[in-house]
Amino acid sequence: MSDMLYPADEAALSDMLREAAGPLRIMGGGTRPIGRIAPAQALSTRRMQGITLYEPGAMTLVAKTGTSIEEIEAVLAAEKQRLAFEPMDHRAILGTSGQPTLGGVIAANVSGPRRIQVGAARDFALGVTFVDGTGQVLSNGGRVMKNVTGYDLVKLMSGSWGTLGVLTEVALKVLPVSETQTTLKVHVTTWADAVASMSAALGTPFDVSGAATVQAKNGGFDSLIRIEGFETSVQYRASELTQCLAKFGAVDAVVDPWAEVKDLTAWADLDTVWRISVRPTDSLSVLELMQNLQQDRGFHCQLDWGGGLIWLGLEAAQMSDVQAGLALHQTLQRHVAQLRGHATLMTSGLLRDQDLCHFQPPERAIERVSQSLRKTFDPRGILNPERMS
Numbered sequence: 001m002s003d004m005l006y007p008a009d010e011a012a013l014s015d016m017l018r019e020a021a022g023p024l025r026i027m028g029g030g031t032r033p034i035g036r037i038a039p040a041q042a043l044s045t046r047r048m049q050g051i052t053l054y055e056p057g058a059m060t061l062v063a064k065t066g067t068s069i070e071e072i073e074a075v076l077a078a079e080k081q082r083l084a085f086e087p088m089d090h091r092a093i094l095g096t097s098g099q100p101t102l103g104g105v106i107a108a109n110v111s112g113p114r115r116i117q118v119g120a121a122r123d124f125a126l127g128v129t130f131v132d133g134t135g136q137v138l139s140n141g142g143r144v145m146k147n148v149t150g151y152d153l154v155k156l157m158s159g160s161w162g163t164l165g166v167l168t169e170v171a172l173k174v175l176p177v178s179e180t181q182t183t184l185k186v187h188v189t190t191w192a193d194a195v196a197s198m199s200a201a202l203g204t205p206f207d208v209s210g211a212a213t214v215q216a217k218n219g220g221f222d223s224l225i226r227i228e229g230f231e232t233s234v235q236y237r238a239s240e241l242t243q244c245l246a247k248f249g250a251v252d253a254v255v256d257p258w259a260e261v262k263d264l265t266a267w268a269d270l271d272t273v274w275r276i277s278v279r280p281t282d283s284l285s286v287l288e289l290m291q292n293l294q295q296d297r298g299f300h301c302q303l304d305w306g307g308g309l310i311w312l313g314l315e316a317a318q319m320s321d322v323q324a325g326l327a328l329h330q331t332l333q334r335h336v337a338q339l340r341g342h343a344t345l346m347t348s349g350l351l352r353d354q355d356l357c358h359f360q361p362p363e364r365a366i367e368r369v370s371q372s373l374r375k376t377f378d379p380r381g382i383l384n385p386e387r388m389s
Helices: 010-019 069-078 102-107 153-157 191-202 231-248 258-263 280-297 322-338 364-377
Strands: 024-027 041-044 051-055 060-064 125-131 137-141 166-173 180-188 208-215 221-229 251-254 272-277 300-304 309-314 342-348
Touching: 010 125, 010 166, 051 069, 060 069, 069 102, 102 166, 125 153, 137 153, 180 191, 180 231, 191 208, 191 221, 191 231, 191 280, 191 300, 208 258, 221 231, 221 258, 231 251, 272 322, 280 300, 280 309, 280 322, 322 342
Parallel strands: 024 041
Antiparallel strands: 051 060, 060 166, 125 137, 125 166, 180 221, 180 251, 208 221, 208 300, 272 309, 272 342, 300 309
């Protein structure tokens, strides 16, 4: 394939897509090469940068999709505002460099621990502008240039992984930074107690903004419960939650651990990582299956979203061979499918060159809808072909 394409603006991007003679691999900062990457010419939105509108009073920000998340967060921080959905930085577990971009975050619907309280990235996208596979510029939602009726394109593009169009601009709702926050740690001995403690915290009226569980270095597990807001309110809620959680184990306040929880920075050396989304009540079923499959080999695990998001990881020594790795991946996906969840193979050195479905294969009805949408927005099938298969 020839050199990477770097459109400088929307018009140049439109021309490139209209004139494309073959498949294109769409990317922003190149930090999330997840899924099957078919042979294709790379096209990066990285040069389409800049915040085009920021109104702190209206809590609205509009930016080109090649703009780095780092730049956006710095501008917001100066006004004591933030991206409330706290997008994950995948560079640690994927071993990538570069800068995560706004387009990549929205295209992959990247959402962090605060999702249980405020919602996902797609819930903060007010409007989008993108170029479809024919080179047509389309907009929907806030700051509409050309309104396309019949579809909620804001939600449709969020999580489409560049298979329906190339995002060029996104309008976002932002929120104020909390005055203060505190995190309570509950040390427990079983995953069942970990899930129960998170469920108990989330079942209170104390507005929990983070509920995760990590494996403790000295054995057992640490459930982490975050509360945010005005200082007096946080103090009161922390006191009440401490009493509520005491039945599960010792409760202590800890220094903010959420950057490590969000970005899995401690997992940088793992060979294989899965991201599994299920109902919180089904997380123990997945962990039991993994325990049975791995037995003495063991595995790494972290829970987020009160148990609704499971991260599973393996060291190279915990993967016996390619065939065993493939069987493990396929078994996990089948089991998660039965739970109506999603299992995604984020990265694997051992399975890197294998022909497999990284994303959870969709149900037939969903696949028919997906194919119809792809034919509508990318009739030539040139945008990230095979990415989600």
